[in-house]
Amino acid sequence: MTSLDQMSGGRATGESEASSETLRPVPYRGGGFRPVPIRLIGPLVFLAIIALWEAGSRSGVISNLVLPAPSEAFEAFSYLVESGQLWRHLSASLQRLVIGWTLGTALGIAVGLGIGLFSLARAGLLPLVSALFPIPKIALLPLFVIWFGIGEGSKVATILFGSFFPTVIATYGGVDNVDRTLVRMGQSFGLSWWSIVRKIILPGAMPAILSGCRISASIGIILLVAAEMIGAEYGVGAYILMAGSLFATDQLLAGVAILSVLGLIVSWLIGRLERWLLAWRG
Template sequence: MADSRQTITNRVSFLEQKIPQYASVLGISGLLVLWEIVCRLNIVPPLFLPAPSAILVAAWEMMISGELHQNLFASLYRVGSGYIIGAIFGIVIGLILGFSRWADAIITPIVYSIYPIPKIALLPLIILWLGIGEMPKIAIIALGVFFPVVINTYSGVKNVDPLLIKAAVTFGSNHVNVIRKVILPGSLPMIFAGLKLAAGISLLLLVSAEMIAAQKGIGAMVLHYGNLMITTKLMVGVLLLSILGLLFNRGLQWLERKLLPWK
């Protein structure tokens, strides 16, 4: 019996041990070193896979010329605006759908019927509605962010313990206080799951929209240098997207720790 208890204690300790922060850095650094070695040994021709050192040189040249800043800021404006708009509407509508039976019965089937449609396929129609400019790109990103956020928020509200809601109502809480103090905190884990999923979708739609209807931006830059077969500068855009995705994820994780200290 004592041995089994000690085994259980050891397993719990193993699960609870903290992973050092430098572990992620080691993984990325190891991948970059391996990548550099493969390119230095000419296992893969530089045209198909340029070395990280060559990509850094190309990035520096683009930074000096100002090209990198222009494309990066254009993409950040689009993805930031679209993400914020889609996330706000997604959370608000998701809370309404989860809390109101009438809204759930009327609107939820519409949401689930539109959700499977590839959002980038709607870009020509949105351009027809909103004209040529920044608005169609922001709108398509917001639309792509809206659906995972609204569905996850709706699921989070539905998974809140009904006993907590009944207890709050019993003690005299009105609808606003029930949503603010019971439903919203209880659904936050699912909301953040939707926000993280939407972050990746927003970058995918950003690149697709910029490749189709933009002169500036990371997606337009990747398409341009892909057509010219300048793979070093093409990979600069690809690495920028991976860095943006990592920063998105880390930022949402930090915000989640602040708002959900118990999790």
């Protein structure tokens, strides 16, 4: 008999001794703290709220003056589609959003990279960015009108500035968080500065840049309404403001719903982009 056999024999007798006393299972203390995705619950919550709301309006619990029924908002939306105004408003807004956000994000990534890579840029620009970031861009709108004109310029500029600052902050944070051993590795293999930036720093900062994009896109949509406050004939924001000033709450709700759907679509697009660019994270 080997010593291992003797040991297992010893355990066996220990077990039989234990069984003569009371046996209890070890209490389970793990689990939890790990939310799992459940499909359909999200849309169901939406539908339930809308159904309750509609029922409330029809039964008169919710006064029409306080809140129009979802069906009325939908009617306003249908009218918008039928009259062909929807596309006019939407295309004007989308154009402003796409141009402003794209420029703001591109400039933000460039400046963020500069702050992340160069000590001088960091020392010079970071305090400036920190000082300008918390300013509500809406407050600057009159200035933008003076600087960039009452037409498209001021509207694009508002969205541009709104998406620029969060992108700068996300990008330089991402650059700071790139594993320095990877940079050392690049240097040790004699990679050029530009190769290190392009192949190591930029992909390493990409997760942070993309979550910055998520934030800046939402800010862009929020600022859309503000940007269309002055001198806009068309645009979802202009439509909402017009409806608001006429107390056409059904149209107002229809416009808000359009913005909400726009936000969902943008967030879904960025999600696709993340899945494509960050596939390596698994």
